[in-house]
Amino acid sequence: MIKPRSRRGGGRPTIADVARKAGVGAITVSRALREPERVSEELRRQIQAAVDELGYVPDPNARALASARAEVFGVLVPSLTNNVFAEVVRGIYDSLSASPFRIQLGNTHYSGLEEERLLQVFGSQRPAALIVAGIDQTPISRKLLESAGCPVVQVMETGPDPVDMMVGFSHFDGGRTATEHLIEAGYRRIGFIGARMDPRSQRRLAGYRAAMEAAGLFDPRLVTTTPVLSSVPLGREMLRDALAKVPTLDGVFCNNDDIALGVLFECHRASIAVPKTIGIVGFNDLDMMQVAFPSITSIRTHRYEIGRRAVAMALAAIAGSRPEQRIVDLGFELKRRESTAR
Amino acid sequence: MIKPRSRRGGGRPTIADVARKAGVGAITVSRALREPERVSEELRRQIQAAVDELGYVPDPNARALASARAEVFGVLVPSLTNNVFAEVVRGIYDSLSASPFRIQLGNTHYSGLEEERLLQVFGSQRPAALIVAGIDQTPISRKLLESAGCPVVQVMETGPDPVDMMVGFSHFDGGRTATEHLIEAGYRRIGFIGARMDPRSQRRLAGYRAAMEAAGLFDPRLVTTTPVLSSVPLGREMLRDALAKVPTLDGVFCNNDDIALGVLFECHRASIAVPKTIGIVGFNDLDMMQVAFPSITSIRTHRYEIGRRAVAMALAAIAGSRPEQRIVDLGFELKRRESTAR
DNA sequence: TAGGCAATTGGTAGCGCTACCATGACGTTG
DNA sequence: CAACGTCATGGTAGCGCTACCAATTGCCTA
Structure with a gap:
């Protein structure tokens, strides 16, 4: 007997549903969504129509699992309520809102230990980039950042020895x-x-x-x-x-x-x-x-701008173009x- | 020829590695981690040893995909820098830090349209719970909340007609x-x-x-x-x-x-x-x-407490015990x- | 006209985990 | 003592998506 079509997950439309409706293969739908230029004009339209009709939204978890890379920026700050960091986060958020990337926020409470724990957890999600406040990571944190396998931006401060990139001031x-x-x-x-x-x-x-x-x-x-x-x-x-x-x-x-x-x-x-x-x-x-x-x-100090710049640099790095300037000093006034x- | 063991994802240890090392089945490792009481004392120790030795951290994406439920709380606020909401978020964060749940933050910028968009996106992640600021959702947002299939807490305000639960004041x-x-x-x-x-x-x-x-x-x-x-x-x-x-x-x-x-x-x-x-x-x-x-x-106003209470209620609902009191008025002074x- | 190459599309095989069901080893009961 | 739980464990089959490779087409070159 054929298994009845009982989806574990509440029956939301999947990429296969879209593919069926548009009369194409699932992989073509995937491409149409991520790299539209590689799909012919006509199919792109058909697929878009099917997506709209079904209200299809890709499952980020499945996507992350299959591609071994989550569309997530890990952001580590020492405080959520300190206006200074709130503004940095706002800058990051605003710069990311037009992209598919989400933000995974971590509050270190000014604790190196907590920072290590969070980096450990964040690492397990294979984030697309990490943005961390400060340049005084513990040796363990530093190792975790270096082996994260993604762009890393240290923000708020500049210093001589970046893990990867830096945006801040002295x-x-x-x-x-x-x-x-x-x-x-x-x-x-x-x-x-x-x-x-x-x-x-x-x-x-x-x-x-x-x-x-x-x-x-x-x-x-x-x-x-x-x-x-x-x-x-x-x-x-x-x-x-x-x-x-x-x-x-x-x-x-x-x-x-x-x-x-x-x-x-x-x-x-x-x-x-x-x-x-x-x-x-x-x-x-x-x-x-x-x-x-x-x-x-x-x-x-230019907190909002620091957030924006950090994202811009990370995005550039993700796109493969390592910026020539890895340490950006935004100064103060x-x-x-x-x-x-x- | 046997496919060489080239992991797509950078070779971090998987549950299978832990299972092999501990000499048990993968599913037993999964259980030992999520419901330890269902695994015998002895195996639990062996598995824990293997986990520690390999530095295994479960992949939340794979977990979410398999269980059709992400360990994520979606949190929607109208501003990231307004101290009032920052404190609510801090309360939520602190209450969640001992749990496996992460926070997915959304900034609606006081826009109903943006709120709809974010709810759409959040829904695609099958969050464990949703916490949204305010009680004046648009009809579309309301429908999205109702069909989210998870506990929903509206915070900051109380009103007569909760989507699910409410914590706030008048x-x-x-x-x-x-x-x-x-x-x-x-x-x-x-x-x-x-x-x-x-x-x-x-x-x-x-x-x-x-x-x-x-x-x-x-x-x-x-x-x-x-x-x-x-x-x-x-x-x-x-x-x-x-x-x-x-x-x-x-x-x-x-x-x-x-x-x-x-x-x-x-x-x-x-x-x-x-x-x-x-x-x-x-x-x-x-x-x-x-x-x-x-x-x-x-x-x-008791912003921090609102965040904590919202999480407590959501957690209770996830655990299956719908609280008798669905509308909590924390008052003001x-x-x-x-x-x-x- | 054969061979080659780019552009498009699709099939297959997982990613790492858990839901679901099956198994075997023990009691427990009438 | 057969029938029936109950407990601890494991196997199988996906979850929804994408990497990788293959196949097809049309057009261009030698």
Whole structure:
């Protein structure tokens, strides 16, 4: 007895159904969908008609299994809610929405171990490309990236030794530029306030330190950091801590804009004049910086563009054309505003 | 001649390799991994040893194809960068990280058409569950959700007619509560300022209107809206517009906290005393509201918890136990702060 | 005019896994 | 003690698609 046509999977149309309806072989349907130029004009039309009529949508799982390559970009970021990474992800998403590629998102929670675990899992899906935040992977993670067998783009930062490709900017230079700006504006006892001291924040701190030392102004007591997750309320607390240590503080370079905003609010609350008594510089330049009162000087970073560029490079690599430039530095921009206009 | 053992897919170990090494059948390995209790203690150990030694990770694509069900949660949100949805996604992610399920994220950009397209695409993957923001799906989207053949959770809002399950709260009540609070605090010419008037914002506006009419205070000129994407700078502009229309404005209920923050900054800039001259209420209660100066009254919503609860309900449904309560209202909380303490 | 080559199309054989059914070894029961 | 579960395990046959090769056609070259 012939097995009744009981599909395990809910009876959605398959490529065979389309082929039957269009009067062609299944493989021709497959080609018409993926490489239309290799199928004659006429068949292409017939097949398209059958696809439309049946509402056929290819099964990505079957496709991935057969072709040993999933149409998936693995994306690893340390936080989902931090606006900075959300913007990178948005850039990636927007650049990918016109392509057949999906996004597989992973949140490392700033943990190297978690990153290793996720890379392991992602690897099992044979992704088309991997985009990871940061350049400080553990040796194991690095090995996993190198053996992923797909383009890899490290984003947010540039460094000397890419796994494959890189898009970002120099956090060290960003920190130095911010600090030099404060020095030029006439501030002297300039503090560094940093939460969640991940490797990028460390390098911003190093840039701060370089600028301060060059000006003969460095003093370790000016540096206030914590491993705690960054937030606006935390910025407020940290300014209090910093002032308790160094009452003569007359400027702060903040790790990021959340902290800077918290610092600004604390200044209001404590009736500390900004920029007169204390100057403030943030990092990233979220859009609220320009409307804060006073508006806050910040280092503008190109997060969205980093996401777009990373995808463009990965797509080019997938298409076989390794870009000549494997490290792309998108730079940053110092936005001078009222908070440092003494 | 026997075909040389040239795997299409880069030679990663398969379930057959594990089975051979452990001296058992492939199906037993499959079971040991998915339903360990059905395999004897001894074999389980042998298989685990083989898995570890080979570094075997099951191929999710093959698994999905064979079982007609992918271990994927489809998640549809209207924005990736809006902190509110980022927190929902974080809640979903955290709740899912201990499970084998992955997340397939879709950004509808507040477009019904885009939502339909994404549901179509997601459906082709036979997801284990779907979580979608909002309750105002188009008829086509609704049909796609109903025929998805998996648990569906609509989040962020509650309403009378769930596709399957719902977790959220009443935006109408939130808007009314916020407005009633302003009225009780003694404000009379209370404006509504709202950007990107999506359905949830519309209902907050309806709640505002209900409260104002009940108090005999409603005046259409008090309402200022725009379809433009919400942002802090926009809040600043919109307060200017509102004041241009109604110079006697003495309070504002803002659509969300970004707008509220922009309004606050504009008040500082224009030397309008808060809360004395104008009272401000936001919506969502981002953590910066409590440290703003003055701190801003807001409606606290439980975004993270909504994500967690949605996953819990979906997981229960997958396990076969449809929860008795299909609509979960997580409510909200009015946080009274300085911005309305007249 | 035979041979060669490109363009189109199709058949076959998997990709790696699991659903489904079969098997054998044990009790358990009336 | 036959008949009948129950448990642990395995074999077979796909899931829906594409890589690989073969076949056919028409046209061009020598």
